[in-house]
């Protein structure tokens with residue numbers, strides 16, 4: 001037994017030593033931002049050798065990531081009779097410190113109380129920044145994991161990705177239910193001695209979850225783009241080199257150096273409707289960083305006039321507006337308009353600083369086709385056409401209306417109106433009805449020569465209205481209320 005233990009220790013020491021010789025990778029994977037909580041089965045059912053192999057595996061798996069806030073954070077929670085938080089997410093912000101911590105973990109032994117550990121995991125993973133992806137990486141021998149279905153479901157419902165590695169095939173069903181799909185890349189059952197073969201595949205699966213879009217396009221126009229990235233340098237730790245070119249024109253490259261404390265740049269003088277590829281390399285003499293890439297396509301060019309609108313239309317005029325104003329690019333505007341279908345076409349030429357005009361002398365109730373065209377400095381012409389309607393001609397309203405009392409319940413109505421095109425007058429008033437309390441309305445149509453009339457049997461407070469009628473319709477009328485005073489002698 002002693003010899004066996006010694007054997008394990010020797011092996012462990014050898015593993016450690018060989019491990020120490022692996023230098024940190026030259027390029028730090030600054031691909032990602034996310035929280036990874038290792039849930040390590042540390043109970044008595046896990047062989048000591050297995051336990052240390054799992055730790056070594058985790059160390060290898062995490063080695064390439066750049067650590068800390070804004071990058072990858074790693075915590076380690078051990079499962080035993082009682083859970084043990086070996087280190088928290090904020091404890092290690094560089095690989096040296098994480099690797100050292102992973103090498104000094106000792107096994108808890110005891111029961112596999114996974115449920116208790118999951119309660120701690122839930123607390124740790126859900127109290128942090130919700131926008132950062134979170135992973136629970138469960139390393140277990142798969143023996144008697146306990147009733148983990150519910151707490152695992154809860155974690156997943158809160159957006160935590162659950163990945164699992166089991167060294168024994170035993171409770172595959174439980175593990176299958178626990179992990180976040182897809183199973184092929186999130187659940188591994190391997191012999192502990194072959195565990196290294198899954199390192200890369202699992203790391204890729206993790207990167208897929210926590211990959212941060214590092215160089216992003218946050219604003220695009222037809223001639224410019226704003227690129228943003230998560231800062232990895234400071235003023236005195238280096239600078240960024242940025243270069244970009246149209247994807248299909250690699251010889252047309254622009255290069256810029258940007259200060260180490262920058263995280264945003266606007267690139268200008270781009271071609272419209274063109275796909276560019278941009279690269280950003282953080283240059284530091286302390287560390288090597290990945291070069292970040294992004295592709296983007298500028299918006300199509302906007303040529304004035306891009307919008308033409310019509311407002312303030314009256315019977316004989318229409319206001320036409322257009323935009324955008326492009327003083328530097330437009331020589332002049334031309335506005336052409338004609339009645340549909342066959343009116344004469346009129347043309348106006350306007351300077352480049354003008355973005356609206358009023359078309360006058362139009363026919364009422366008529367549809368016009370209006371074309372605004374811009375002659376651009378480069379000789380190009382762009383035109384836009386809209387339809388616009390003039391209003392119907394409004395007919396003259398009644399000019400004057402007067403009521404005067406003649407006798408009780410009888411009044412004289414007098415009015416004045418425009419005579420041109422007049423066909424007659426339409427009068428309405430309310431009369432007292434003999435068989436109902438409600439007054440009834442009476443109407444009369446009078447010839448155009450009438451100027452006044454007499455109305456009898458008016459209801460108290462009757463409204464009297466007179467409208468002029470023209471050949472093309474009825475003009476606005478006037479109304480008065482025949483208000484009977486208490487003495488019944490005066491009408492308002």
Ligand SMILES: *[C@@H]1O[C@H](CO)[C@@H](O)[C@H](O)[C@H]1NC(C)=O
Nearest residue numbers: 247276277292293294295296
């Ligand atoms: C950008 O486009 C090029 C050409 O299509 C492609 O080879 C490259 O992978 C793209 N890069 C990114 C970051 O999408």
Ligand SMILES: *[C@@H]1O[C@H](CO)[C@@H](O)[C@H](O)[C@H]1NC(C)=O
Nearest residue numbers: 321322323324325354355356
């Ligand atoms: C016309 O130009 C003025 C400023 O000169 C601007 O306020 C207005 O929005 C422009 N109208 C259109 C339709 O572009």
